[in-house]
């Protein structure tokens with residue numbers, strides 16, 4: 001009997017709590033509906049139309065503002081481009097007149113390799129993995145798996161192929177032209193070559209003085 005009463009009391013307090021919460025909820029949902037309405041009307045009337053109809057020259061369309069009626073203005077005499085002059089096809093794309101380059105266009109030293117490793121870890125490892133076997137975090141979350149750099153085909157591919165893939169993309173892989181500047185494309189390629197060597201190295205590749213440390 002006692003426990004029955006207690007249950008009833010608990011039920012009734014729960015009920016009153018629920019009914020007390022309700023008006024607050026209604027109040028907030030009313031506020032959010034009203035604010036959405038205000039936002040929508042603000043965008044659809046004043047804001048959007050004003051910006052839309054403002055006087056402005058549209059590229060390659062006539063403009064009444066200039067005497068010659070051209071909206072695209074000629075360059076001021078003596079203008080000097082501040083962008084890089086992109087006229088070195090080999091450095092940019094890894095290609096020569098005969099196809100993909102087989103040589104690096106500059107000397108590869110420890111500094112270049114370190115730079116390549118840093119850039120590789122930032123831009124390539126999310127998919128290709130830190131060791132280049134194609135199991136990066138993005139792939140583990142469902143992105144298409146790239147081929148391993150340690151496959152014979154890619155071990156035998158000329159260095160220009162890697163630079164070309166970075167500059168122009170390949171199949172499902174987007175290009176990294178904007179993110180990775182030309183010299184870094186080669187630095188990454190040098191590091192990929194180092195990764196490839198590391199997976200196929202033998203004890204004979206290790207300098208004699210260092211061998212003892214491995215055994």
Ligand code: HEC
Nearest residue numbers: 123124126127144145146147162165166170171172173176
């Ligand atoms: C978002 C994931 C992703 C990133 C980041 C990425 N790749 Fe790839 N990569 C792929 C995929 C997927 C393929 C396979 C594409 C295909 O075969 O359609 C691929 C293929 C390649 C290939 C093989 C091309 C061939 O001949 O089969 C090379 C080389 C390569 N990527 C280099 C790089 C380098 C260097 C970077 C960093 C600058 C990089 N990738 C960044 C996903 C990625």
